[in-house]
Amino acid sequence: MPLEEHVLAGVERIAVLGVGLIGGSLALALRRAGYSGRIAGYSRRTAESERALALGVVDEAAATPAEAVAGADLVVLGVPPGAMPALMAQIAPTCAGQAVVTDVGSVKAAVVAAGEAQFGGRFIGAHPIAGKERHGVAAAEAGLFRHSRCVITPTATSDPRALDLVRALWAAAGCEVLEMPPAVHDEALAVTSHLPHLLAFALMEQFAAHPRSKELSRLTGGGFRDFSRIASSDPALWADIALQNREALLQAVQIYQQTLERFAEQLRQGDQAALAAGFARAKRARDAVLATHSCSKTGSKHDG
Structure with missing residues (x-):
């Protein structure tokens, strides 16, 4: 399906918090798929944010998480699972009421519970099963997710619009999308x-x-x-x-x-x-x- 006919066509701004291997590869994959909106990136290390901008992975290197998510339609959290709750609490006051929030973490139950506590049904957990031993945005590549699988972990409280958007996000990146409960x-x-x-x-x-x-x-x-x-x-x-x-x-x-x-x-x-x-x-x-x-x-x- 052409991206202009895709549910992502209505997403004008995406914020990626933690522009490393996975977050950076997602941004590149979306560009390759035809996404024309703006991608803002933030990394805890300023040098990594600046490298993402210099490599053309993002359109803007935000100085703070709040700056990155301001006005975003979709927020992707790419930090370690243990850092998720604090980051969620930090950005919650700035995230627009309709913004969909998701993550890329390898652990889901605790992250989904924290996400739903902050964003309700607008948070959808996701885990792309792809990677390599190298890390950092310099290792990012547009084809990382091609023919891979991404598990999304909706719950009874998940918003159908948010679920459709996150499913579409990973399909556009090249993944086969699977669904299962977080604990499973x-x-x-x-x-x-x-x-x-x-x-x-x-x-x-x-x-x-x-x-x-x-x-x-x-x-x-x-x-x-x-x-x-x-x-x-x-x-x-x-x-x-x-x-x-x-x-x-x-x-x-x-x-x-x-x-x-x-x-x-x-x-x-x-x-x-x-x-x-x-x-x-x-x-x-x-x-x-x-x-x-x-x-x-x-x-x-x-x-x-």
């Missing part, structure tokens, strides 16, 4: 995203503590690099995500520990058949996941 999202992402990041960080912390880590670095192959790649992600952001989704992540960790202990016991017993059977089940599971995503992008674009 958090339980799922604990397994598919937050646990893998935790494991990659744990592996590299163990590797760094090894007395021969420098020597071992010369012996790492593709498997090690593939498994550990997301340990290059923003540490502060992922510590925040882990804590914001603590209960679901702890449950996922507990189940993983049980699986790892089962493998450890099979190693102790020298039970090759049991190990091979477990590895085979794992291979079949991964093959099924790859088949599901056969038409999607692979590698760094699905870090979510």
Whole structure:
């Protein structure tokens, strides 16, 4: 559908608070889709806001969040989940009564509760499942969301107009849009995203503590690099995500520990058949996941 016939055609000003990889890529994706309104950006670090302006990611680099959202029809929050409530409270007095507010965070239940407390049904939670280990607006790219999925998390209080607008926003960016309750999202992402990041960080912390880590670095192959790649992600952001989704992540960790202990016991017993059977089940599971995503992008674009 041409953007001029799109629900976004009535949006004259978009404010992106936190113009980093995701927020910046969204702005670029909208431009590529034909959005002709004004995009205002704000980042806590002034240099990042100025870089976004210099790169043409935004039309204006706001000095404050209130300045960015003034007159905006749509506000996108791109800060870590733990910083969302304070930012919401800060901009609430300035957001126009009809402005739709959404976010891009990897944790939804707490963020949606805070958003609805400030903006009522005008807040719609969203999580584009796309990313890469590089961060900051310099890493933003217009095609980041193509063939990716975005989960939006409406509730019983969501305004239908706001829901339509946020759905249209991510469709225009190139996403397949899915809907699910916030808590269901958090339980799922604990397994598919937050646990893998935790494991990659744990592996590299163990590797760094090894007395021969420098020597071992010369012996790492593709498997090690593939498994550990997301340990290059923003540490502060992922510590925040882990804590914001603590209960679901702890449950996922507990189940993983049980699986790892089962493998450890099979190693102790020298039970090759049991190990091979477990590895085979794992291979079949991964093959099924790859088949599901056969038409999607692979590698760094699905870090979510």
